Amino acid sequence: MTDEYWSLDIPGLDEDGANRLLAVAETFDSVEAASVIDPTLFYSMHLSREAVVIVVRLLRASLSDASLTNDDTYLATNLREELTEWLEQIAFDE
Structure with missing residues (x-):
């Protein structure tokens, strides 16, 4: 299995079509786990x-905000x- 993580973005795809594509993807030897994401x-x-990079910087800065709840802090940290x-x-792969 590869460590790469490729995805598809298919505007207009409905749930049935997504499940059908998933079934095809699962026939590939390199696919160990796949899932349909409910929008x-x-x-x-x-x-x-x-x-x-910008999002990481913003999250780092926002974590010092005392108004964040514990849940907010947990989610932002993760x-x-x-x-x-x-x-x-x-960076390691380059």
Whole structure:
């Protein structure tokens, strides 16, 4: 299996079509796990490396905000760590 993580962005695709594409993808030897992401439950977007750097900086700065709840701090910290890990991984791969 590869460590790469590719995705598809197909505007207008409905749930049935997504599930049908998933079934095809799962026939590939390199695909160990795949999933359909429900757009009513998750917001997915593709950010450039530069945008991720800015988001990490903003998250780092916002974590000192005393008005954040514990849940807000937890979620922001996890997102910052996830994005930082991605930045480190792509730098390592270069």
